[in-house]
Amino acid sequence: MALIPIHLISLAILLHFVAAQQNNGFVAVQQNNGFVSIGASLAATPDAKPWLSSSGEFAFGFQQFQGKDSFLLSVWYEKIPNKTIIWYPKGGPIVSTGSKVDLVDRRGLVLSDPQGNEVWSFGNFSDFAYGYMNDTGNFAIVGSNSLNVWESFKDPVDTILPTQVIDIGVEINSKLSKTNFSDGRFQLRLIPDGNLVLNTRDLFTDTPDNAYYVSGTRDADNSSNSGFQLIFDVGGYMYVLRRNGKRVNLTEDSLPSGDFYHRATLDSDGVFTQYSHPKNPTEGTSWRVSWFMPEDICTKDSKACGLNSVCNLDNNRPNCECPPGFSLLDPNTTNAGCKPNLTLSCDEGNGGDVFDFIEITNTDWPGSDFVSLNPSGEQTCRTSCLKDCLCAVAIYGDNRCWKKQLPLANGYKDASNNVKAFLKFKKVDSPSGTGGSKSPTGEDKNGTGEDESRSLKFMRSDLIGTSVIGIFAFIGVIYMCFLQSHKKKAGTPLLSSTTVETNLPRFTYQELVKATDGFKDELGKGAFGTVYKGVIGTKIVAVKKLETVVQDGQKEFKTEVNTIARTHHKNLVQLLGYCDDGEKQLLIYEYMSNGTLAFYLFEDKRPSWNHRSSIAVGVAKGLTYLHEDCSNQIIHCDIKPQNILLDDYYNAKIADFGLAKLLMINQSKTNTGIRGTKGYVAPEWFRNTAVTTKVDVYSFGILLLEIISCRKSVVFNDDAEDAAVLTDMAWDCYQEGRLDAFVENDSEALNDLEKLTTFIMVGLWCVQENPLVRPTMKRVIQMLEGGIEVTEPPCPCPFSVTMC
């Protein structure tokens, strides 16, 4: 141990020496106090030193994308931890190692690839004297008369800075996404009539579309009053300057420029936002929002999400989702719109034999009406759309019915918009038939059957007994869940399960053999069966072959499958279909391309803190939905990283919910025990107390601590009695203020100390022995998101061992 400080000291001396060399030595040949001489060159390599402004606050050079052979020529803030990029060549050309940028006489900046091919440049100048990285963040090419012949401020991309002025005709263009610097769909422009506008652009022809924000600085009668410049002044105030000298302020209040950086960025989601960031990183390491526009980008004529999509305002940002039956047009971009999975055609007959509806609520597409029935009953509304081959969606609310055709435009979701949307889908996907259409309202009529009446006995002693276990098989626990997991919410209508029919496509076993190419490609094994990759139509799916067949339980199977199918949430893996061929029962889920959270956390290289924390919040949201939002309360009973899957964008989605109940129907006699008293299993399983949603809160707490620390809660090792107990460790580290030890010196997490502390405290609250003390999942989200203060948690484990 004593060696470490010595090493650190010598490393520090070495670094200091190197830094001194670079400040006073060879770099100065090319660049001094922000000046860059003609002939200077910068290479795209991970350790290349950028051209700095004289204060060292702004840098011009190549930024490398994390761990990749991709570099972006850019200007960024050098002195803050996340070196936010503020300028790059329009279109964001990505180059590989060995590319370079030269300051060439009479030509200015020339970017070329390793083979010497020119990638980007900006024209010819009769002559110029030098390049200059100004302390304002502006990179300029200065002529011999000391006037700028080119400057990055006059060629802006998505960001503008104090002292920058935008004239009529200049376009600010959003990036495609947070990580893709290609041109996105959104623009900010000062247009000739004097208005500052935000608009989408037509991707095919690059023509501006209708505006979704207008400043109102136009002058209809004469031009003396119209806006003619957008000014971001040195104090961090932004305003539209009218021709008569009057200002129209956009920034109401700004923090002092001496202590804060300011920038305004047209974010890739279409929201134009002014941010501030303390110059001194000890006072904060993140950008704070000063103001943004438009106020609600998801309002009725919003184009924030593209066609066929639904915009849902989440923390003032648009959250874009494809409705059921649609998928992303561009799989890498969430806000570029959706395409229908099946095209409706007027040649295939119509009506209830061919089509049916999926119902969703609070959602509308005001831009796609072709008929409005007024007045209309709900049944009339459905019938009219069902029989009309041009009708893709019907919206019903307040005794009116709006029929919509594709593409669905301006989609938004708002809890206060009390309408039902019926989305038409084609039933031919389920050739074996589903036995007709569902109840017209699509209400929850699936009595889940009152399980307690099925005389199944649960032996608690089995639980604590033997320690024989398959990795995931907490069968006993799960059986208990079967008794508890689908509690009816008060007020939900109960009907006999015999009336149940499902909308969910049903497949024959043979179809699934074909879809999976004979169950060739195994994706993984879970508590309930093996999962295989398959293709249905053009869609990649995951097919779960259930090991435990629900015999004599066809009805229950259908009932449960139906309940699961109606559970829609972006943090839950969606059930797409099922097969119930006698002995063979299979479930078809959406395919999650990025595997399990277990792999991502523990096997891969450690994911970033930001990403880990957003995964934690995603899981919390999915669980809250299961516990509180859907018509049947579902207790998952088996929350652990193996059951959290990651989609194309690494969003967390909970898998296997609802199965606990479904598959325990025949399992009463299984003699299985639990192993690992401190796994993910809440202590009340071992006691004679009621099992409630709080068991999931406990498991979530363990999962949260795992996500924070990238450590496994329990190491399944037959010899070690109780390997490392994560809760004890978390508590000790928290108590002793050694969060660095808990996160193994993850500097990104430690830089975000407030959030890190909050997360650990929430984790400790969730793993309290007494279920009553644990928060609900809803409260967990509020705490994680900073909505409510987290109080000091008590010790979760009375007999703790120091591990820090």
Ligand SMILES: *[C@@H]1O[C@H](CO)[C@@H](O)[C@H](O)[C@H]1NC(C)=O
């Ligand atoms: C740097 O920017 C400031 C503010 O725009 C300007 O006054 C100054 O002349 C610039 N410096 C050089 C060397 O171009």
Ligand SMILES: *[C@@H]1O[C@H](CO)[C@@H](O)[C@H](O)[C@H]1NC(C)=O
């Ligand atoms: C950015 O998106 C565009 C359009 O989808 C794609 O062609 C390009 O390859 C992407 N660039 C990167 C670096 O991912």
